[in-house]
Amino acid sequence: VVDDWIDRYKTERKLGLLELINFIIHCCGCKGVVTPELFKDLQNAQIINQLTKEFKKDSSCYPLSMSTPEWKKFGANMSEFLSILVQRCQNSILYDDGLMDSVIPFLTGLSDSQIRAFRHTGTLAGERRCVVSADVDSSPIGEDYLKLEKAGRSAASVTQLRGTGAAGTPASAESAASSTVQEGTIELSELKVLLAELTQDINKSEKANEKATAKAHERQKQEMKQANEWLRQEIQQANERLRQEVQLELRQVLGKIEERIQKNSVKLSTLADQLEHLNETFTNRIEMAEHSAASAEERAVNVSLECKKLREKLGDRLAALEDGSRRYNVRIEGLRRIESSNPVKFAAELFLK
Numbered sequence: 001v002v003d004d005w006i007d008r009y010k011t012e013r014k015l016g017l018l019e020l021i022n023f024i025i026h027c028c029g030c031k032g033v034v035t036p037e038l039f040k041d042l043q044n045a046q047i048i049n050q051l052t053k054e055f056k057k058d059s060s061c062y063p064l065s066m067s068t069p070e071w072k073k074f075g076a077n078m079s080e081f082l083s084i085l086v087q088r089c090q091n092s093i094l095y096d097d098g099l100m101d102s103v104i105p106f107l108t109g110l111s112d113s114q115i116r117a118f119r120h121t122g123t124l125a126g127e128r129r130c131v132v133s134a135d136v137d138s139s140p141i142g143e144d145y146l147k148l149e150k151a152g153r154s155a156a157s158v159t160q161l162r163g164t165g166a167a168g169t170p171a172s173a174e175s176a177a178s179s180t181v182q183e184g185t186i187e188l189s190e191l192k193v194l195l196a197e198l199t200q201d202i203n204k205s206e207k208a209n210e211k212a213t214a215k216a217h218e219r220q221k222q223e224m225k226q227a228n229e230w231l232r233q234e235i236q237q238a239n240e241r242l243r244q245e246v247q248l249e250l251r252q253v254l255g256k257i258e259e260r261i262q263k264n265s266v267k268l269s270t271l272a273d274q275l276e277h278l279n280e281t282f283t284n285r286i287e288m289a290e291h292s293a294a295s296a297e298e299r300a301v302n303v304s305l306e307c308k309k310l311r312e313k314l315g316d317r318l319a320a321l322e323d324g325s326r327r328y329n330v331r332i333e334g335l336r337r338i339e340s341s342n343p344v345k346f347a348a349e350l351f352l353k
Contacts, residue, residue, distance in 0.1 A: 002084045009099075014039075017102055024107070027078055028121040029062030030055050044109040052115055062117035064124065075124070076216070082128040104129075127205060 009016030014036065021034050032054035038047055063074045089099070107129070110122025 002081065002088050005085070006088060013099075017099065020103065021106060024110070024121065024125055025051060027063060027074075027125075028110070028115075028117040030117065044106050047106075048109050048113055048118065052113065052118070055115060055117070060116060062121070064117075064120050079124065079128050082125055086129055 005016060005019065008019065018034060018036060018039060021039070025032060025034065030051055032051040034047055034051075038050065042050070063071050064078075066072075066074075104126070107122045107126040110118040111126060113119050113122070
């Protein structure tokens, strides 16, 4: 994001500068927009007053003051963006003619505003710019750098004036040189004080950042611990729900299986009874058939014996009949070939005839 903004700023500086200023305004929670016309025609104080009118009535709730999950990391992300912005610009556009000369006065105006959101956000942005600038460059920055440069030029001019005076310059030149030296000395003293204050502020900021980082790390550890504990509980609950669902499904399936087994058992029991009945029926019928067969066989044997006896009797009578027929000239033909189902009755009828 920073690299894209740097490319846009290098292409069109005014639009890039307005984009950065509007970004800071939106970070305050203000929906107002600084247009090119406003930025050109009005001073920073007038622009901030105009934005104050467009600010919400409840200005106590703004991104840096909110601790909801959505805005919890906003301050850290904003500080990281500004830090990377200063680091990327340190060797290119950080000290050009328009960027810092426009941004720093605007941040100063925000830090002096009666609106807490403007004051808080502007102070944080200015502090991050100073701290990161001190980290990436050990030389004074901003206005201090300009004062130091001015003091250096004053010292150089004093040296030149002294050299000219030694060669026979007028007394007015020496007086001007003396005045310039005094001014340079005063400015150098002021710069020393400013540098000392800036060093103290930087040290305080570093300590505060270290404490904030330690607190953030500790808070992240606690959050990670809580998140892990929550995740573990969720997994346990999910496993318990899954186990209960599986048990319920298994119980339903086992219930259906037992029901089918009972139905099949009833059917098998009925079929077994039917088979037993059929077995008894066929056994009785087989016994009856065997008994009938035995009776028929016995009767056949008796009939065979009777037939044998009858043949014996008939054999003697046939011989007598043949002898009588010869004597009485009676001819009987085909008597031996005649068969009857009841030979005894047939023989009796024959003799009657």
